[in-house]
Amino acid sequence: MKKYNIAVVGASGMVGGELLHLLETRKFPAGEFYAFNSGRKPAAVRFCGRSYPCAAPTLAALKKADIAFFVSTDEVSGRFARRLAAAGTWCVDDSSRFRLAPGVPLVIPEVNGGELSASRKLIAGPNCTLTGAAVALAGVRRKFGVTELRLATYQAVSGAGRSAMVRLEEELRAYLKNGAAPALKGGFPRPIAFNLFPQVGGFDAEGNSAEENKVEGELKKIWGDKKIKISTTAVRVPVLRGHSLAAWFKTARPCSLAALKKELGRTPGLKFSARAQAYPTPLENGLRTEVVYAGRLRRAKTAANEFQLWIVSDNLYKGAALNSVQIAERIIRL
Ligand SMILES: NC(=O)c1ccc[n+]([C@@H]2O[C@H](COP(=O)([O-])OP(=O)(O)OC[C@H]3O[C@@H](n4cnc5c(N)ncnc54)[C@H](OP(=O)(O)O)[C@@H]3O)[C@@H](O)[C@H]2O)c1
Structure with missing residues (x-):
């Protein structure tokens, strides 16, 4: 089975922790794994039995991933997600930065999963309340x-x-x-x-x-x-x-x-x-x-x-x- 290199920006946060747990328990076919946080203080996260140090994200580091999950801040998503998607990495963004942007699908799979397409590599997830x-x-x-x-x-x-x-x-x-x-x-x-x-x-x-x-x-x-x-x-x-x-x-x-x-x-x-x-x-x-x-x-x-x-x-x-x-x-x- 093909494996996908994964980046999680905000891996040390609340949503980041749950994301890692779900990727693991749902047996997502993960290859290499890269963890990012603000870089303000040393932090490490555990994924699939290994400890990964977190670092501040750079575009070059993010480009190693096939799929990047953005679970940090609007500012960080704004800084990287569009450029990264244009370079060919799937970007799944949980911040509010691109949710209403034209051309960016805002997706809940069981509601409007048909919006997903191979040509739109930047995808937003909605606000948790709605x-x-x-x-x-x-x-x-x-x-x-x-x-x-x-x-x-x-x-x-x-x-x-x-x-x-x-x-x-x-x-x-x-x-x-x-x-x-x-x-x-x-x-x-x-x-x-x-x-x-x-x-x-x-x-x-x-x-x-x-x-x-x-x-x-x-x-x-x-x-x-x-x-x-x-x-x-x-x-x-x-x-x-x-x-x-x-x-x-x-x-x-x-x-x-x-x-x-x-x-x-x-x-x-x-x-x-x-x-x-x-x-x-x-x-x-x-x-x-x-x-x-x-x-x-x-x-x-x-x-x-x-x-x-x-x-x-x-x-x-x-x-x-x-x-x-x-x-x-x-x-x-x-
Ligand atoms: N909480 C929810 O219910 C929920 C629901 C839907 C969407 N969201 C969205 O998910 C995102 C994360 O929310 P959260 O609740 O997990 O927040 P959180 O617990 O405060 O975690 C924020 C994460 O972002 C990292 N971060 C902050 N500034 C950064 C920077 N400049 N560069 C890289 N990483 C940075 C933090 O790293 P440090 O540990 O180094 O500070 C931490 O890992 C937000 O965009 C939020 O709007 C949250």
Whole structure:
């Protein structure tokens, strides 16, 4: 079997660690392996039983790879990914740098895997928050059409990287010891222990957060639907891992609950529970899980043809590392 040389830029990070684990456990045909980080402090990662030192990336070093995974920062992806792809290396980018760039496919394999082609070597993976909605509603959208979508998000701190997880743990310990949140040290805009806040990223002139705008723009691109109306309130919650969504969606054509349940039951990448009590939670369904979970389907009381659904997915797996590995598994078959 052909083997592929792999580079991971951001190998020492949260998503990088999960990516290495998945490449190994899913038996990706990896040849040589190259690990990159910021180079600011010595670090090594383990992959397939060996330890690899991390180094700061250079274009020359990255060119040794057949496939490069970018799981670091927008700036790093911007600096290397286009030039590297032009030189013939597949680039799977998990940053937001190229997600809305024309000509760059933004891909969730089970939703729009057909966008992958041998000639487009730079591929973006979407924001971890919208992945759950994109997967869960893909089949419903195809069968009945979706004209409007409202989302309230409940986003885990790991969506903001390793330092945010450490931050939550530190705040919780300090709160339990002293009865108050410690002073903020940058990072989150408000205390997160025993708290939540409706701000993920900065605000635009209309008062929408960066995350809310990403959800709208990226979902429209993935679903290939510029007309769908999407409105989101993105909220950071004191959960370590697993993003949850409360979704309200309006279908274009009338449909029964039974028909919706049938569609959700056969949507690729989704595990749907029709029983009300069998709803997913981040603790039970958001840790190293490979599918998106949904439950609590019901008619909304606000409009005809409007329905409600509760969705949970692992932001570090399907929202990031797993999606990237699934993209790589597809491109080596092109
Ligand atoms: N967390 C999620 O749920 C999620 C979901 C979807 C997409 N993403 C995207 O995935 C990427 C990584 O997120 P994360 O949560 O894993 O963050 P993280 O835990 O903070 O890790 C960031 C990684 O990037 C490396 N890095 C930072 N600056 C660099 C530089 N100048 N050159 C090379 N490497 C550099 C870091 O290396 P050092 O250890 O040396 O600092 C570290 O390995 C981001 O683009 C994020 O938007 C994250």
